[in-house]
Amino acid sequence: MSFPRTLMLSAALALGLAACQSLPDRSGSAAGPLPAPVPVAEPAGPPPNDNLNATAWMQTAIEYRLIAGQTYRAALAQLDRALETPGWDALTAEDRDTPAEGLPPAVIVDIDETVLDNSPYQARLVRDGASYDEVSWDAWVREQKARPVPGALEFARAAAARGVTVFYLSNRAAHLEQPTLANLRALGFPIERPEQFLGLGFFLEGCEQEGSEKGCRRRHIGRTHRVLMQFGDQIGDMVTITANTLEGREQAVAPYLAWVGERWWVLPNPSYGSWEPALFNNAWTLPETERRRMKLQALDYAE
Structure with a gap:
């Protein structure tokens, strides 16, 4: 027995519609919008630290090692020239209250970041x-x-081999003398x-x-020795800073610029030093965010 052609077409159409109705609606119009994808949380990183780049540079950059090495x-x-020049003295008039002529030679070195590298301590802080x-x-x-x-x-x-006494003038506390x-x-x-020491x-x-x-300690050394050179990572290692401001620091070193690279030798230290509080009026009691704001304010944006 055969069905009429029209009836067969009608049955096929009905089955197709039924199948469409059984499929899930993916348009979102009936079931509502699909849920937003859940963002994958990034792993928590270390907190920001102003000293990270400076410490990393001092520990890993070959440029730091080259700068320090070329300074020494x-x-x-220059050392032999200094020894052979009778009037050669690296103390300012303020620090020299005894004539240098005829005194045995010496050099003055700061310790921290001048002859000893404490960057591991800074790394621990970071x-x-x-x-x-x-x-x-x-x-x-x-x-x-x-x-x-x-x-x-x-x-x-090399200085000691030439009969030059090395004095280690440091702001490490006196009770740290023995371990130092x-x-x-x-x-x-x-x-x-x-x-x-x-x-x-x-x-x-x-x-x-x-x-x-x-200053007083430099004067003490000057009473017994002719100081040929001074080394430090801060200008306060060579001369007294009357006012620790940007202008005050410039004024302190201005009369002795010709001595830099001859009698005074400056080592790089971007990690810490009196240059930093000069940017926020030496007010360490300010919150860190305020100190950072004042540092940013001190930058030159060429605008």
Whole structure:
């Protein structure tokens, strides 16, 4: 028995419509919009730290090692000339209260970031999201793990071999003298007697020291030695800064610019120093966000 052609077409159409009705509606018009994809959370990174780039540069950049090394090599090239020139003296008139003529030769070096590299301590602060404090600093110094700044050891040994006394003038506290001397000696820095270390708290009768300024200690060395050269990572290692502002720092060094690269030798330190508080009026009590805002305000945008 056969169905009429029209009936067969009608049945096929009905089956097709039924099949369409059984499929899920993907248009979103009946069931509502599809849910938004759930974003994949990025893994939490380390908190931002103003000292990260500076510490990474000092520890990993070959440019830092080249700059430090060339500073000491250039100084060594000048050392014999300094020894042979009777009037050569690296102390300012303010720090020289005894004639230098006839005195035995010496050089003055700062310690931290001048002859000893403390970047591992800075790296720990960055890693831990911490800031400098005396407890953690004392612990680091007592570890005696600081390494030489590139070129410093070679220069100090060459100076000692020429009969030049190396004085280590530092703002490390006096109670850190023994671990400091032990660290220096273990690396091979020339130290014949403990008096070559002059730390914070050293007292010179008749000389009033302002805070951590080194003027009185420089004067003390100048009373017994002709100072051929001074080395530091801060201009305060060579001259007293009366006002720690951008202008005050410029004024302090201006009369002695001709000595830089001859009698005064400056090492790079973007990690810390008196240059930083000069940007926010030396107000460490300000919140970090406010100090950062003032640093940004001090930048030159050439606008």
